[in-house]
Amino acid sequence: MRITVIGTGYLGAVHAAGMAEIGHDVLGVDIDPAKIEALADGRPPFFxxxxxxxxxxxxxxxNLTFTTSLRAAAEFGDLHFICVGTPQQRGSYAADLSHLNAVVDGLAPYLERPCLVVGKSTVPVGTAAAVGERLAALAPVGARAEVAWNPEFLREGTAVQDTLHPDRLVAGVVSAGAETLLREVYQPMLDEGCPFVATDLATAELVKVAANSFLATKISFINAMAEVCETAGADVVTLAQSIGYDARIGARFLSAGLGFGGGCLPKDIRAFTARAEELGVGRSLNFLREVDEINMRARHRAIAAAKDLVGGTFLGRNVTILGAAFKPHSDDIRDSPALNVAAAIKLQGAHVCVHDEEAIDNARAAYPALEYAREPLKACEGADVVLHLTEWPQYSALDPAELAKVTNVPRLLEARNTLDVRRWRDAGWTVRSLGRAA
Structure with missing residues (x-):
């Protein structure tokens, strides 16, 4: 099948490569010539x-090529996947659909034969229907440029696996023909037994934001429990493990700590609440505002705990940050809790040195006032406190005794609850963990 993927950012680049891997002829499209050149040369623009x-x-x-031309895309493909970003609007919780609208407006005038335009971007409910009306009005082929919505469920760090072996496929369609076409696109996945859910456009749009909202709620729930545990002298790690054995609850996303970040969960739950307000059902999602507040409060709690460790002030202190990416196995620093904490501590007068396995270059570009080190040992030299803020598995393999030798004072804030705290304490470290009694 001849497919285009418009937008070759995180979602689009992986989707384009995945569709080519399973045998389709794919043309990737982006307005950034440097990104297109890198992808054409086999170099991902991100980790x-x-x-x-x-x-x-x-x-x-x-069977995978790239271009900057929407005209070329219209001539090439019979099925067009739109994979552009929908960031949060400045000064608002609502989603910014300008990139999506630009693609529709740019592609439509070249659609001269029947085709299927499939949105994969996360959008407010009702967007797909509006895109359909927009295409029908602008495309020479009119309403025969049909719209479907096929939300993505990729996780950064496992996106390739999630694309080639998804746990479900959801397709919002307005015709049996569109459903049939999408089933053909994903036939190798269906042959593996992947569930395929065909539904209306609105439900498909809501599936993604509902899933992200549930996961965000689960994370904030356990972080709320962490606040209670710290005050009551309890252990949130044991608490999470215990309730996670309940099959109705499950252990995934019950890791207490610094909370969630990245380019999806924060902006998606905010856009969801904004859209609910527009629809007149804002009260039904009021709890998501509390979810967001709990999540942001975890960052303030980490800062307060670290300040307490160094005697109540960061002024003149040397602070080491282990982790810059918003999650491990990624170089994505969008809404990174780790960098948010690092920058806030820097503003309070500390000298801050950051280490990360993959995200140093991105972090340096966004936060040039911070210092950076390529090796954890180097980052910890002269530290008055070390903050573990991104749960890279490499940090669990560090030798705390070796690190203690290069610090000024061996003090650790464990904000992700993945390190062996007893091992660090045995090596002479003073350790404070979020969600555990001081």
């Missing part, structure tokens, strides 16, 4: 495990 290898295989097969 994602397995993506380089996937691009290399598709280059060998020759």
């Amino acid at each position: 994602e495990p397995g993506l380089s290898e996937l691009l290399a295989r598709t280059r060998e097969k020759g």
Whole structure:
């Protein structure tokens, strides 16, 4: 099948490579010539495990190419996936749909034969229907440029696996023909037994934001429990483990600590509440505002705990930050809790040095006032306190005794609850953990 993928950011680049991997002829489209050049050369513009290898295989097969031309996309494809970002609007909780609208307005005038335009971006409910009306009005082929919505469920760090072996596929369609076409696109996944849910446009749009809202709620729930545990002298790690054995609850996303960040969960729950207000059902999602507040409060709690460790002031202190990406196995720093904490501590007069396995270059570009080190040992030299803020598995393998030798004072704030705290204490460290009694 001849497919275009418009927008080759995180979602689009992985989707384009995945569709080529399963045998389709794919044309990736982006307005950034540098990004297109890098992808055409087999170089991902961001870090994602397995993506380089996937691009290399598709280059060998020759069924993945790239362009900056929407005219070329319209001439090439019978099915167009839109994979552009929908960030939060400045000064508002609502989603910014300008990138999506620009694609629709740019592509539509070149659609001269029947086709299917499939949105994968996370959008407010009602957007797909509006896109359909927009296409019908602007495309020479009119309403035969049909719209469907096929939300993505990628997780950064496992996006390649999630694309090639998804746990479900959801398609919002307005015709049986569109459903049939999407089933053909994903036939290899269906042959593996992947569930395929065909529904209306609105439900498909809501599935993604509902899923993200539930996961965000689960994370904020356990962080709320962490606040209670700290005050009551309890242990949130044991608490989470215990309730996670209940099959109705489950252990995933019950990791107390610094909370969630990234380019999806924060802006998606905010856009969801904004859209609910527009629809007149804002009260039904009031709890998401509390979810957001709990999440942001975890960052303030980490700062307060670290300040307490160094005697009540950061002025003149040397602070080491282990982690810059919003999550491990990624170089994405969008709404990174770790960098948010690092920058706030810097503003309070500390000298802050940051280490990360992959995100240092991105972090340096966004936060040039911070110091950076390529090795954890170097980052910890002269530290008055070390903050573990991104749960890279490499940090669990560090030797706390070796790190203690290079610090000024071996003090650790464990904000992700993935390190062996007893091992660090045995090596002479004073350790404070979020969600555990001081």
